[in-house]
Amino acid sequence: MSSLAACSTGKSGPTLSVDAARLRAIAAACPVAGQDVLPIDQAVGRVTAIPITVAHALPPFDNSAMDGYALRLSDLTGDGPWHLPVSARIAAGDARALSLAPGTVARIFTGAPVPFGADAVVMQEQVTRTSDRISLTERPRPGLNIRRLGEDVAQGAQALAAGLALTPPRLALLAGCGVASLAVRPRVRVAILSTGDELSEPGSTLGPGQIYNSNRVFLRATLSRFPWVHLTDLGIVPDDAASIRTAIRHAAQSHDVVISSGGVSAGEEDHILDALRLEAAELDVLKVAIRPGKPLTVGRLGRALYFGLPGNPYAAAITFSQIAKPALRRAAGLMEEPDTWLPAVAGFTYARATGRREYVPVRWDCRDTFGRPVLTRLGQGASASMSPSAMAMGIAVIPAEIDMVKPGQSLTVEPLCE
Ligand SMILES: Nc1nc2c(c(=O)[nH]1)N[C@H]1C(S)=C(S)[C@@H](COP(=O)(O)OP(=O)(O)OC[C@H]3O[C@@H](n4cnc5c(N)ncnc54)[C@H](O)[C@@H]3O)O[C@H]1N2
Numbered sequence: 331m332s333s334l335a336a337c338s339t340g341k342s343g344p345t346l347s348v349d350a351a352r353l354r355a356i357a358a359a360c361p362v363a364g365q366d367v368l369p370i371d372q373a374v375g376r377v378t379a380i381p382i383t384v385a386h387a388l389p390p391f392d393n394s395a396m397d398g399y400a401l402r403l404s405d406l407t408g409d410g411p412w413h414l415p416v417s418a419r420i421a422a423g424d425a426r427a428l429s430l431a432p433g434t435v436a437r438i439f440t441g442a443p444v445p446f447g448a449d450a451v452v453m454q455e456q457v458t459r460t461s462d463r464i465s466l467t468e469r470p471r472p473g474l475n476i477r478r479l480g481e482d483v484a485q486g487a488q489a490l491a492a493g494l495a496l497t498p499p500r501l502a503l504l505a506g507c508g509v510a511s512l513a514v515r516p517r518v519r520v521a522i523l524s525t526g527d528e529l530s531e532p533g534s535t536l537g538p539g540q541i542y543n544s545n546r547v548f549l550r551a552t553l554s555r556f557p558w559v560h561l562t563d564l565g566i567v568p569d570d571a572a573s574i575r576t577a578i579r580h581a582a583q584s585h586d587v588v589i590s591s592g593g594v595s596a597g598e599e600d601h602i603l604d605a606l607r608l609e610a611a612e613l614d615v616l617k618v619a620i621r622p623g624k625p626l627t628v629g630r631l632g633r634a635l636y637f638g639l640p641g642n643p644y645a646a647a648i649t650f651s652q653i654a655k656p657a658l659r660r661a662a663g664l665m666e667e668p669d670t671w672l673p674a675v676a677g678f679t680y681a682r683a684t685g686r687r688e689y690v691p692v693r694w695d696c697r698d699t700f701g702r703p704v705l706t707r708l709g710q711g712a713s714a715s716m717s718p719s720a721m722a723m724g725i726a727v728i729p730a731e732i733d734m735v736k737p738g739q740s741l742t743v744e745p746l747c748e
């Protein structure tokens with residue numbers, strides 16, 4: 331079991347900047363408490379609950395980085411070339427605790443234990459071998475081609491801090507240190523629901539005035555990519571105040587985060603805000619200077635974090651990625667915020683109203699002389715349009731105060747992954 335402790339009591343206020351809204355959402359999200367112990371091969375994408383210290387050093391013994399010859403530098407007296415007999419042969423996995431006989435070299439292979447007394451390994455390409463001896467002309471530097479015990483991770487050291495996503499390289503690091511299982515944060519229990527009497531599910535026949543529910547699939551697909559989420563899909567909730575109240579109250583009792591789409595703007599058919607108020611939710615964010623997605627609502631309902639995303643599909647997608655996702659990551663216990671924004675340059679002209687930071691679907695097929703993508707804008711910025719973002723290579727950001735974007739203007743873009 332996990333739970334989010336309430337840790338902020340923000341009040342609703344005027345229109346917030348995107349950054350302020352994001353910070354409030356993150357502040358409202360406390361990491362889920364508790365920990366699960368998982369075998370390492372079931373932990374990909376999960377979040378470290380505590381610092382991971384390791385019982386085994388990496389590497390666990392001095393070993394050779396090359397196929398070659400291990401030698402003692404003190405045997406290379408005077409000027410070269412030096413001629414030394416080969417006294418031993420050591421392959422990877424050799425279990426003998428060998429000492430290198432003075433005045434000799436050992437044939438050694440990559441990954442094999444360096445014999446006691448040897449202080450350098452010379453690559454085989456740099457020696458001449460004749461029957462049972464080698465000749466070399468250049469004095470190797472001390473420690474050449476020797477991977478020292480614990481040089482990657484010392485025995486007993488912290489291999490990973492708490493709050494890190496277990497990426498494949500991090501799991502490989504732990505495996506290299508002999509870690510077989512570890513403590514991760516419990517999954518964040520997320521409930522999603524759609525509101526709107528106009529909604530019908532794909533596969534059904536559309537009635538008059540109906541549209542297909544696309545936000546549900548978007549949220550399911552997006553959240554399914556987060557291994558630290560446990561998802562409950564509550565489907566479409568009837569669009570009346572009582573049904574919505576009951577649904578969100580129950581969802582908040584058994585989940586860490588509740589995400590709804592639709593019903594957050596000003597009309598009397600938009601019931602989410604009323605329902606949240608009647609359920610005594612603490613509302614941290616009610617309006618954001620973002621395009622699309624202005625009527626985003628963020629708050630706390632009981633012990634759960636609540637996101638009321640706008641119904642328009644592109645607005646739901648942008649507010650999810652810009653505001654909800656960073657807060658969800660905090661709820662998951664993640665302490666790293668990825669910075670995926672890249673410098674880019676506009677290849678289009680766009681006259682726009684100031685006041686809201688705008689997220690624009692873009693493509694690019696060339697780069698400028700500095701290597702920055704030259705962006706083409708897709709669509710007209712309608713928050714109900716789905717084709718532009720479906721075809722986009724990335725989302726460009728236009729600062730709130732800019733009233734005209736011209737070709738050559740510096741922008742930033744976040745590439746979309748497949
Ligand atoms: N008088 C005002 N009207 C609107 C305002 C405003 O400030 N004053 N804001 C506009 C903005 S901006 C947005 S964004 C939308 C937000 O609307 P809601 O969050 O209340 O959402 P709905 O009204 O329920 O739906 C909006 C739109 O999206 C469609 N929709 C809803 N759910 C889904 C879904 N699951 N899948 C696909 N499409 C969905 C719905 O049919 C509507 O067309 O409000 C503006 N209005």
Ligand code: MOO
Nearest residue numbers: 622623624645713
């Ligand atoms: O803020 Mo809304 O998404 O423009 O229609």
